[in-house]
Amino acid sequence: MSGGEFDGLVAIVTGGGSGIGAAIARELTARGARVAAFDLEPAGVPDGVLGIKADVTDDAGVRAAVQQVADTFGRIDVVVNNAGIGAQGTIEDNPDDQWHRVFDVNVMGAVRVSRAALAHLRESPAAAIVNVASVAATTGIPQRALYSTTKGAVQSLTQAMAADHLREGIRVNCVNPGTAATPWVQRLLDAAPDPAAERAALDARQPHGRLVSAEEVALAVVYLAGPSSGSTAGTALAVDGGMATLRLRPKDPAGAKD
Template identity: 90%
Template sequence: MRAVPEYAGLVAIVTGGGSGIGAAVAHELTARGARVAAFDLDPSGVPADVLGIKTDVTDDASVRAAIQQVAEAYGRIDVVVNNAGIGAQGTVEDNSDDQWHQVFDVNVMGAVRVTRAALPYLRHSPAAAIVNVASVAATTGIPQRALYSTTKGAVQSLTMAMAADHLREGIRVNCVNPGTAATPWVQRLLDAAPDPEAERVALDARQPHGRLVTAEEVALAVVYLAGPTSGSTAGTALAVDGGMATLRMRPPAPN
């Protein structure tokens, strides 16, 4: 007999699902039997087996319309992955008030808008789960990331508060904290560096396992947390960072 896919019959939403970690999550969920909707400002790259919906997570009307479209297309919503986010570089001196508001609007309020619009549907699901994508920057001091780190710390705190609020409604909430991942945003940072090759070597070395995290590795953590088999996992922040947040390795011996 063929085993029933883990996500068979479930409907999942992935924000920022058009590229990077979000695209990897959408692919993995689909491969495990879910029907998936990807919310993105540019959903043109979403594969045919994923419902791509042009969505601006900074616009409540856009979010609510996208949620309604998913509910009408599939009749239910079981999983929400709040992945949409933007980056920022600099110390606390370097970003303007407008930049602070913009990054918070996407990284934190985007998750708030999508979650609150989806909650009425999640409450009817027998396997409801929300996974927020935070960052190692939520828990570890990283130079030149004051604004970005603050928003990701807020995402982790939001995760714990949501987990406490909604667990007894049958909705599990967790987050993943990726390390520096091989995504289009990181590639743009590398391309803009004075010496991209040296910058890549430095980023690889910053993580104890000696390389960037892959989007697929993060996706596997997300689908574990969102899946029916992790029914006793709630209020957890799962690090996918090669040990960056917790390990203090000795420098490698010289050759």
């Protein structure tokens, strides 16, 4: 059922075929937006969403996909740059070609899609770009040197884009999720020597004691994308259970409060 705020608005969500991207596309659709999801495997997009096969590392393909959305719906109001890939290891572990590949997807992908959509966004009365960064942008996490660097770049890019385009009527913000219950994280868990112990460690790493849900991230993205957040620009909204900022005392086994 439409919630009204997004009625008449058109949104693009990259990486919309699964995980956080699919949750974002689903939430925007529920609130009245017409949504196109870009994905390498668009068959998995939620019901009611236009799935478009697109590779964010291919500039010509991105421009064609954005134009397809404009031709189909007549406008573009919201862009959510969610597509991304992960990487594990210290700076010793990832070769140069992997650094280039992850930057190409996580950072340049957001650049390409936003750049292709700018002309359409400038015509919108409610234009917004929301980039999906990570708690890794602001918190040192072991074995995530490459991934963290790209997500730090996404947060810096967000602030620069906000400064460049706010007076054109385009708000730019980002969301920094904590470790989320997504297919990628599940694959990491499945590959661990003791998946149950690794899951318990990931849950415990976040002060609220569990993984973040894709739906929680989607709700934050939708808030930043909507007209009701019209005075919010250049902001990084953490959805991480307090991981970036809180330092709780260990739980007392005797049951004492923190």
